[in-house]
Amino acid sequence: MxxxxxxxxxxxxxxxxxxxxxxxxxxxxxxxxxxxxxxxxxxxxxxxxxxxxxxxxxxxxxxxxxxxxxxxxxxxxxxxxxxxxxxxxxxxxxxxxxxxxxxxxxxxxxxxxxxxxxxxxxxxxxxxHYGSSFDHVYELIRLAGSGRLDLAPSITDHISLADAPEAIYRLENKIGDPIRLILVP
The missing domain is CATH 3.40.50.720 (NAD(P)-binding Rossmann-like Domain)
Incomplete structure (x- = not known):
């Protein structure tokens, strides 16, 4: 398919x-x-x-x-x-x-x-369909690495790792219309 x-x-x-x-x-x-x-x-x-x-x-x-x-x-x-x-x-x-x-x-x-x-x-x-294989992840990395797939528009915010519970809360409750929240150490 x-x-x-x-x-x-x-x-x-x-x-x-x-x-x-x-x-x-x-x-x-x-x-x-x-x-x-x-x-x-x-x-x-x-x-x-x-x-x-x-x-x-x-x-x-x-x-x-x-x-x-x-x-x-x-x-x-x-x-x-x-x-x-x-x-x-x-x-x-x-x-x-x-x-x-x-x-x-x-x-x-x-x-x-x-x-x-x-x-x-x-x-x-x-x-x-459930999940993806390593091959799919590799394809996405190649597409992003070559500039064919820009993932930046998918990142809603960067949040401190210490604030992970807040990130989960925002995702679960759709606060700020999040797509992806990146946890930063």
Whole structure:
């Protein structure tokens, strides 16, 4: 499974990991890149990071907007970075022929796809993803080291190691709309 150029990608949950996914999808040549998040700041960040459009999943015209952006073909890939069951239910029907739902966000809820025959008729797939391999980390280091991937926009703040509990509190409560907080010894 690999995103290729000109493939339509939907990214649900554009916090820390999802925001990076927007940038990587852009590097891979995906188009359109549709960022989906209920938070206005996250949608604005996704646009700044290279999403073509950013949508609120609760918008009544949401599905129509996705289909309009994909010329009615649907998504080639829908990435769930939120780990929220309703994301999976919303994303699955928006997949096009041979589309794939990639589950990155973790939930203790069971996977449920309530589509009827269209899931099978369109040969859709579901992939689980947990973590990354050393090869992925090496690729990111090479991309950052060569200047192809600038990670600086992903760093919200530098915080003293002594203030680590405050950093965790800020991340958990989304104080200051953090993406990544760097702990400094």
């Amino acid at each position: 690999q995103v290729r150029s000109a493939q339509a990608v939907g990214i649900w949950g554009v916090g820390g990991v999802g925001a990076h996914a927007v940038r990587l999808a852009r590097m891979m040549g995906a188009t359109p890149i549709i960022a989906v998040d209920p938070l206005p700041n996250a949608r604005a960040r996704a646009l700044a990071f290279g999403a073509d459009i950013a949508l609120d999943p609760s918008d009544p015209g949401f599905a129509e907007a996705v289909l309009r952006a994909t010329d009615g073909l649907g998504l080639d890939y829908a990435f769930d970075f939120a780990g929220v069951p309703r994301v999976r239910e919303q994303a699955s029907p928006l997949l096009g022929n041979h589309g794939a739902l990639v589950l990155v966000g973790i939930t203790t809820e069971p996977l449920k796809i309530s589509e009827k025959m269209t899931f099978n008729l369109k040969n859709k797939k579901v992939f689980g």
